[in-house]
Amino acid sequence: MKLKKRYSFSSLATLLITSAVLLFSIVIFFVFVTLYQKEMEKNAIVNTEQAVAQAGAAVTNYTEEMLTTMRLFRDVYKNGLPVDGSKIAAYMELNPAVVVVGCYDREGNLLDSVAKGKRKENPLKDLSYLGWDVYSDGQIHISKPHTESLVENEYPWVVSIAQNIKTAQNQEITVVLDIQFSGVAKYIDNVGIGQHGYCFITDDAGNIVYHPQQQLLYSGVKQENTALISSGKKGSFVQEQKIYHLLPLNNSHWQIVGVSYTEELVTANVRSLIFVLLLLFAIVIVTAVVCGTLLSRTISKPINSLINAMREFEKNTENFSYKVTRGSNEVMALSESFAQMVKRIQELMEKVRNEEITLRKTELKALQAQINPHFLYNTLDAISWLCEEERNKDAAQMVNALAKLFRISISKGHELIPIQKEVEHAKSYLMIENFRYKNQFTYRFDVQSSCLSYLCNKITLQPIIENAIYHGLNRMVDEGEIVVRIFEDGEDIVFTVEDNGVGMTAEQCTAILKKEPGDKAGIGIKNVNDRIKIYFGDKYGLTIDSALDEGTRVTIRMPKVEGE
Amino acid sequence: MRRKQRILYGICLLLLLVFVVAGCSGMHTPAKHSVAVITKSTNSDFWKAVQAGANAAGSEYNLDVIFEGPDTEEDYKTQNDLIRKAALSGAEVIVLSAIDFNKNAAAVNEAAAMGVKIVVIDSNVNSDAVLCRIGTDDYEAGQKAAQAALACTESKLHVGIVNFDKNTENGQSREKGFRDAIKKDARVESVTTINVVSSIENAQSGTIKLLQEHPEINVLVTFNEWTSLGVGWAVRTLKLNDTLRVVAFDSNPVTLGMLETGEVDALVVQKPYAMGYLSVETASRLILGHNIPEDTIYTGATLVTRENMYDPEIQQVLFPLQ
The missing domain is CATH 3.40.50.2300 (Response regulator)
Known part of the structure; x- marks a missing residue:
């Protein structure tokens, strides 16, 4: 029971295996997730950079085209005013993105203009021309996108490209081209980085030039973190769970900003990886638990049964029978050894018992063979005395009794004799002793006749009667009496020998049962008791009840043993 | 000891089950949800801007946006048909701009009874099923x-x-x-x-x-x-x-x-673009079971005069980039 309260081998093994696997899994998990996350972050940044680079290339292309177109128209204007209208019309046909072409003088007066649709007669405002000073460096300028303000009932978004030139007539004019912005806008709108990432265009100062959701920005539904972009950072950086990548364009003052979401490009992937890993680990751990349990069971189960078998063996050594348990080789070997041991121990025990019985028998036989010399001498003396008095009849009786006594004592070497014989033996002995003690006591037998055919150990009654005469009646003044009873008691047969002699103390009673017989005494009471116990077990044997000056009763109990 | 083991097994099995379910739901990419935007008509610039905004939000939130409306802005019957059709074809959210405050109500309630969530833009309908109203105050x-x-x-x-x-x-x-x-x-x-x-x-x-x-x-x-x-x-x-x-x-x-x-x-x-965008964004929130912050969202209106019409901010409002 104590063992159970401690850790059993089975659960300990399971626990160890499981925790080892668990620990290993956790370590792998964290290492893997960390590595994966880093890799994904790198990936996300690379993705963003690639998308931005593509958008940048497209926008650069677009501006390059615009510049080429500008040069085309500019060269027409360089020939001087009035401009060749058919050439302009032909070029506009070739470049459908051009909405308005015009030229202005130093004061900003519109000298000439061609529009795709109907030109407004009195435009409310002219958003295409920003003023002479802006273009004074002679370079090509690209404006921010704005709505076309010069065409009737049409408001397309355009960028104005302007340059100050000198015509062939040495006139200084500004050529302005309004080119539709929708091409770039569409391209930028369609740039996707992941599911929600996007690109937009800002100028050097971080002002938004074009944003796919600029309507939402202007209506205040959304905000863009332009402060971050104008802070002068370049390249890639991560802020507020967004990856930003800034790419300045080399042929304009614009830069492309790519925005992607770490949540979507990194976190979501990492999360699904975590899910998969957890799933795998759960399977691994469950497998480990099952394997651990199975493994430990294959070892612990046979060991437990071995332990139980040993306990059983402790309790019931004699009748224990052991079957070899199945299991691993080691356990089988252990089990086989135990089985061998059990067999050996039982054999040894059996041997010891047999040897003990043999020893007792030998001893008994030696004792039986031994004739108490005093008894024989006294009896023979009495017989001789009877002969001298010519009481031949009595002498013959005595000799007969003595002969019977010896014959039954020997009984052809059998240990068990019929109770009838035992009774005769006791009667012969009592007859001789009664004669010798000159009828100082009387005796009687009270024997159930149904008992006579059962067997009993020979010379069971005689030592007890002897004891009753020598220690009980011998020292009495009054006439003594000995009563021998034999009766059935259930499955047992009970013998009692009662005398009304001086009796014994309780100490004497127990001492008698322990005393080894001396030389004088024949077969002692102890010997009788030992023999019965050897033959029939501890349940049976001899008990003594005695009271001083009242008498002694010796009770012998033994099982019914049928004769052959 | 036996019972403890059994409990251990139970926990293991439970863990396994949880992980399997979680793993499956984690890896599972849901089918595209569908949102029907039903307007008073489809040919005015106002409704075109609404459509542009709705589509922008649709691609941002990965939703199928179906945009429909009758030919004239009086045809509430066709609108009712469109509501029923959208509900039957499995739209999870209907974004509606009601032609008739009362006569569109029955169709809206029918759709709502089928489990369709209702968002109203621009003009309201007389129904308790409306979860969110988005439009101009x-x-x-x-x-x-x-x-x-x-x-x-x-x-x-x-x-x-x-x-x-x-x-x-x-x-x-x-x-x-x-x-x-x-x-x-x-x-x-x-x-x-x-x-x-x-x-x-x-x-x-x-x-x-x-x-x-x-x-x-x-x-x-x-x-x-x-x-x-x-x-x-x-x-x-x-x-x-x-x-x-x-x-x-x-x-x-x-x-x-x-x-x-x-x-x-x-x-x-x-601000029709914002209306369209916000309506589909709200639809996405409703589909995902998130709370919507308010049941009425005003997108605002801008007063434009001859003087300010070419201001950069007003340009953005007036001339949506198509």
């Missing part, structure tokens, strides 16, 4: 129109209102906002309202008739894109550019041209 837009109408120097004002269908909720709210605001001005002598069918021709002929019957009218107000165009054309026909102060709605390019040339003096411009 019509009363406030009416007041903005009044503010523009009153920004003149005349000492006596005779106001004419050309409104559309009486059963449409937003038109009535705008008129109420307008009327409540001009009541406070002592210069207002009279207010006359006509209701016309929401089309350019009807509005134009109605306006001409109104101006002929009431020549004293010097301030004219109208409340949507089509009636604005009708009023503008009427003013152009009657050549009343300079004598009549006209306040109109929304940013049709033709109306903008009239703003430049003087037929129209001020425009109350709504």
Whole structure:
């Protein structure tokens, strides 16, 4: 029971295996997730950079085209005013993105203009021309996108490209081209980085030039973190769970900003990886638990049964029978050894018992063979005395009794004799002793006749009667009496020998049962008791009840043993 | 010990189950959810901007956006059919701009009973099933129109209102906002309202008739894109550019041209792109089971005059980049 309260081998093994696997899994998990996350972050940044680079290339292309177109128209204007209208019309046909072409003088007066649709007669405002000073460096300028303000009932978004030139007539004019912005806008709108990432265009100062959701920005539904972009950072950086990548364009003052979401490009992937890993680990751990349990069971189960078998063996050594348990080789070997041991121990025990019985028998036989010399001498003396008095009849009786006594004592070497014989033996002995003690006591037998055919150990009654005469009646003044009873008691047969002699103390009673017989005494009471116990077990044997000056009763109990 | 082991096994199995379920749901990419946007019509610039906004949000939130509407802005029957069709074809959210406050209610309730979530934009419907309303604060837009109408120097004002269908909720709210605001001005002598069918021709002929019957009218107000165009054309026909102060709605390019040339003096411009975008964004929240922050979202309206129409911010509002 104590063992159970401690850790059993089975659960300990399971626990160890499981925790080892668990620990290993956790370590792998964290290492893997960390590595994966880093890799994904790198990936996300690379993705963003690639998308931005593509958008940048497209926008650069677009501006390059615009510049080429500008040069085309500019060269027409360089020939001087009035401009060749058919050439302009032909070029506009070739470049459908051009909405308005015009030229202005130093004061900003519109000298000439061609529009795709109907030109407004009195435009409310002219958003295409920003003023002479802006273009004074002679370079090509690209404006921010704005709505076309010069065409009737049409408001397309355009960028104005302007340059100050000198015509062939040495006139200084500004050529302005309004080119539709929708091409770039569409391209930028369609740039996707992941599911929600996007690109937009800002100028050097971080002002938004074009944003796919600029309507939402202007209506205040959304905000863009332009402060971050104008802070002068370049390249890639991560802020507020967004990856930003800034790419300045080399042929304009614009830069492309790519925005992607770490949540979507990194976190979501990492999360699904975590899910998969957890799933795998759960399977691994469950497998480990099952394997651990199975493994430990294959070892612990046979060991437990071995332990139980040993306990059983402790309790019931004699009748224990052991079957070899199945299991691993080691356990089988252990089990086989135990089985061998059990067999050996039982054999040894059996041997010891047999040897003990043999020893007792030998001893008994030696004792039986031994004739108490005093008894024989006294009896023979009495017989001789009877002969001298010519009481031949009595002498013959005595000799007969003595002969019977010896014959039954020997009984052809059998240990068990019929109770009838035992009774005769006791009667012969009592007859001789009664004669010798000159009828100082009387005796009687009270024997159930149904008992006579059962067997009993020979010379069971005689030592007890002897004891009753020598220690009980011998020292009495009054006439003594000995009563021998034999009766059935259930499955047992009970013998009692009662005398009304001086009796014994309780100490004497127990001492008698322990005393080894001396030389004088024949077969002692102890010997009788030992023999019965050897033959029939501890349940049976001899008990003594005695009271001083009242008498002694010796009770012998033994099982019914049928004769052959 | 046995029982402990059994409990251990139980925990293991439970863990396994949880992980499997979680793993599956984690790896599972859901099918595209569908949102039906049903508007009053599909051909005006206003509704085109709504569509552009809805599509932008649709691609951002990975939703299928179906955009439909009847041909005329009076056809509530077709609208009801479209609502039923959308509900049957498995739309999870219907974004509706109701033509008729009451007559669209039954179809909306039917759809809601089928488990469709209802979001209303621009103009409301008489139903408890509506989870969120997104649009212009019509009363406030009416007041903005009044503010523009009153920004003149005349000492006596005779106001004419050309409104559309009486059963449409937003038109009535705008008129109420307008009327409540001009009541406070002592210069207002009279207010006359006509209701016309929401089309350019009807509005134009109605306006001409109104101006002929009431020549004293010097301030004219109208409340949507089509009636604005009708009023503008009427003013152009009657050549009343300079004598009549006209306040109109929304940013049709033709109306903008009239703003430049003087037929129209001020425009109350709504934000249809934001409406479309926010409606689909709200639909996405509803589909994902998230809370929606408010059950009414006002997108606001901007007052545009000849003076500010080319300001960069106003450009963004007036001229959506197509």
